[in-house]
Amino acid sequence: MIFYVLTLFPEIFSGYLENSILKKAITRNLLAINLINIRDFAFDKHRTCDDYTYGGGPGMILKPEPLSSALESLNPRGKRVIYLSPSGKLFKQDYAEFLSKKNDLILICGRYEGIDQRIIDYYVDDEISLGDYVLASGEIAAMVLIDTVSRLIPDFIKQESLNEESFMQNLLEYPQYTRPKEFLNMSVPDILISGHHEKIREWRLRKSLEKTLKYRPELLEDIELTEEMRKILEELSSLGK
Ligand SMILES: C[S@@+](CC[C@H](N)C(=O)[O-])C[C@H]1O[C@@H](n2cnc3c(N)ncnc32)[C@H](O)[C@@H]1O
Incomplete structure (x- = not known):
C-alpha cells in the first residue's frame, strides 16, 4: 500500500x-x-x-x-x-x-x-x-x-494479535497484566495464572463486556450477542454494573 x-x-x-x-x-x-x-x-x-x-x-x-x-x-x-x-x-x-x-x-x-x-x-x-x-x-x-x-x-x-483488540468485535478489550504478580498491593487475578484456558477466555469475555457496558454501551447495540454474552450481561445488570 x-x-x-x-x-x-x-x-x-x-x-x-x-x-x-x-x-x-x-x-x-x-x-x-x-x-x-x-x-x-x-x-x-x-x-x-x-x-x-x-x-x-x-x-x-x-x-x-x-x-x-x-x-x-x-x-x-x-x-x-x-x-x-x-x-x-x-x-x-x-x-x-x-x-x-x-x-x-x-x-x-x-x-x-x-x-x-x-x-x-x-x-x-x-x-x-x-x-x-x-x-x-x-x-x-x-x-x-x-x-x-x-x-x-x-x-x-x-x-491473532488483532482478533481480540478493542473494536475488532465491537467490544472494548479486557484488562491485561504482566510481571510482577504483586504491584502496589494489587495482585494479578488468580484466573490468569491458573493455566485454565477456557476459564481465562470466559473471564476475558466478561471483562470485555463489563468495560464496554461501562464506557461504550452503544457498541453493544451493533453486535449479535451469543447466548453466553447475553447471560453475562444479565448477570452484570443484576449486579448493577
Ligand atoms: C483548525 S482546523 C480547521 C477547522 C475548521 N475551520 C472547522 O471549524 O471545521 C485545521 C485542520 O485541522 C484538521 N483537523 C482539525 N480537527 C480535525 C479532526 N477532528 N479530525 C480530522 N482532522 C482535523 C483538518 O485538516 C483541518 O483542515
Missing part, C-alpha cells in the same frame, strides 16, 4: 516515521509513505498556499490551485482521496479495515481554517474526522489514520 500525504509541513512526519513500527514495514516493502509538500505546487512569486475566505470571517484557508496541482501530479483517478476534517464522518475501525485493503490512499492535511470546498467536491472520496474536537492541523490526524490502517495490512502484525 502507498500512502500519499499532501501537507504543508512534511517534516512533522519524520519523528513519527523514524520511531514507529512502520519503519520495519517500509523496509519489508509492505507499505510506502510518500510525503508531498503542497508548497512545491504553488507557482506565484511567494509560493502562496492560503488566502482569505469569500464572505468574510477570521483566518485563512488553503487555496485550490496548489492542492489541485499536487493531486493531479499523483494521477488521483483510481486512488482513494481522503480529506482529514473535523466536519467529516467519524473515523472508526471498520472503515480502517476497509482502507487496509486498498492499494493507494491520498491523504489531504488541512491547516488554518481548512481548504477550499471545490477541492473536496471535485477530488475527495471521504471526508474523515477523528472525533468531535478541532485539531490545529491535519497532519496529526493523517498520522492517526496511517497508524491505524497500516497495522491492519496483511502480514504487518500477526492476525
